Amino acid sequence: MTDLVIRPLVAGEETLFDSMPDPLPQLRQVAYADGLAGGGFRPENTWVALRAGRVVGRAAWVLPPGAVGDPWLERFDLAAEPALGAALLRAAHEALGGPRRYYAAMPAHWRRRPEVLAVMKAPMAAARLAGLVERGERLRCSWTGAPLPAASGRYKFRPAVDAAEINALVARVADPDVLTGREMALAVGGVDLATDPLAWLTGPVGEWRVALHAGEPVGLVGTAGQACYPLIAYLGLLDDAVRGELLAEAVGVLAYGGAREVVADVDAHRVAVVAELERTGFRQLRSRIVFEPAGD
Incomplete structure (x- = not known):
């Protein structure tokens, strides 16, 4: 990982987050740009892993304006090995003052959808390597x-x-x-x-x-x-x-x-x-x- 850079975004380079293709476009979720506009996402709470200048991992913690709690990890995508994702999370956790809760969102019935499992396997493994523990599952129904x-x-x-x-x-x-x-x-x-x-x-x-x-x-x-x-x-x-x-x-x-x-x-x-x-x-x-x- 000698060519690897892990760091938060700085103001003015917010589009770097979206330079990584969305691995689950079928999942309904708040767009990163909309989250920035609403104040929940912030550059300093958004981290990227770059390999040879290309984003191979991204993580965005969210905290709505006026919130009394800690930010939580809302977006975490990984196009690399779990060890790299774990390194990204550990670096961000240190800056955030400790590990934070992560909500790993995916389309419904994900266990029987091989294409979703292929996308989520690495970030979920990275979360475990970074010291996070699975505590349950919540379903949204419509x-x-x-x-x-x-x-x-x-x-x-x-x-x-x-x-x-x-x-x-x-x-x-x-x-x-x-x-x-x-x-x-x-x-x-x-x-x-x-x-x-x-x-x-x-x-x-x-x-x-x-x-x-x-x-x-x-x-x-x-x-x-x-x-x-x-x-x-x-x-x-x-x-x-x-x-x-x-x-x-x-x-x-x-x-x-x-x-x-x-x-x-x-x-x-x-x-x-x-x-x-x-x-x-x-x-x-x-x-x-x-x-x-x-x-x-």
Whole structure:
């Protein structure tokens, strides 16, 4: 690696990042130029590995303006051996004050797509060599107008009465089914979406729906129609049987408000939740493998 140079970008050479061809053009993600314009990407937090003057590795950490947390690795592409990628990450980690979380994004169903595996094998191996540990997988799913399942009539749905009712029900939910944007809420606002969603979801309380059975609450869902994409931000159940109908209710409310797409994030190991999303008409858009520093 005698001809190798590893360094951050400097102001004025931002186009160097895009000189490396995108290895996964089918993956929906924020363009580097758009991230720069929005202030989340910055040249000093963007590192490249150059071999004979050509970019063979690139890594961009992102931190939105006003965020209270640490930057995380959002883009990491490698057209070289994992050892080179690990050297790139180690150099950047030293400058950043230590290892940072990495979200390895890839198209849905990546394990059965050889072309995606070929692209992601090297950067994921590099992350492990650099001391990052795989901690889980998050799926982003999207509904784009598929017919919704018919309601059984077993449940009633109504808007939440007030913030106190939402907080009381959230306190009773041990493990929410859907938390869309959980990572962003924690990094930007220091908010745990699972336990304090109203600290992040500041829209009208009426955007929350409570599911009732025999007059008693059995679940609640918080939606956001004016986010980057209309989304199901929070879905928590007190009775698993209401899952499908509460999902359909939430999507129906957003669609009635004009949404043509609704997104939802779920942990990949929540097999029953993923299956119910698919029965409701959602399809997987992408996967994100979460890598964290070994000591976290």
